[in-house]
Amino acid sequence: MNFCSDNVTGVAPEILAALAAANAGAAASYGADVITERLTRRFSDLFEREVTVFPVATGTAANALALATLTPSYGVIYGHRDAHFQVDECGAPEFYAGGAKLAMLDGEHGKISAATLERAVFGKGVVHHAQPASVSLTQATEAGTVYKADEIADIAEVCRRHGLALHVDGSRFANAVAALNRSPADLTWRAGVGALSFGATKNGAMAAEAVVFFDPAKAADFAYRRKRGGHLFSKMRFLSAQLEAYLEDELWLKNARHANRAAGRLADGLAAVAGAKLRHPVEANEIFVELPEAVIRGLLSDGFEFHRWPDEASTCIRLVTAFDTDARSVEAFLASARRHGGASRAGRAR
């Protein structure tokens, strides 16, 4: 009944079991344990090349520490106006990067384009201007859409021309990979991505994200930044155990496919509700839909939980599905919406 966020979920049983298993006995501290050591191999296999991996406990730390590593204090970080790192991280990227400047770009459905980025980059080599340094894309985006591999490659080409590092906030990377049915490599380094915040918390972990660098040379000072930022966990094995279990037997993709399917079903079902209008294409596990006020109130009075978006005054609501979304809750939500709204004449929410 709760569609507020994929953060309201508990922990996937496989990950809880891995935590319990990691709890046996003593283990070396600060990442020198065997589970953490295994992670590099696991992530390198997953991405089909040698990568450097740093577990942290929050998405904000992953983004801010990665961006700080890629951006000098006098640099500019480009990203979508609605990107989490721009609006929801309380200035963490600027703080960790020692005052770097954020440049907000517009773009439909939560995505920036190569052309918009090209137009925005300016001042390179001019001492009076903050220096273009890095770009961050969110995958899946805050609008519930995904960047296709060729869209990433086009943006990466602009980055290459201007000497910008390309980071991906993959808080919902699993949902994007599941939606696009492309390999993790195709959606990252093969398309020109330099670093990825690989999320796990929203998709079944308790608290674990991995910062992945595709060029180990670029990761040289990350370890010091992580320690200084308070994210070098002494009992690192517990973060690493979550990430290892997350990758095991493709749990990360299985969970994401489940969440995406539930979102697809909600989007299809909302098509039968009079007055429902999707604000963005539903491509991953988030839905933004405008509904008549009576329907929203009816759903709330029936006990469903969700956020109005972007604020309480709105008649657009955000629904987020997750690895544990129950099919019965989805059907109950749709039945409630139909009951309060009546059937759509048009037949499809668009």
Ligand SMILES: Cc1ncc(COP(=O)(O)O)c(C=O)c1O
């Ligand atoms: C796209 C995106 N990136 C990063 C984060 C940050 O994660 P955390 O809340 O763990 O810092 C979130 C959290 O909602 C998010 O939605």
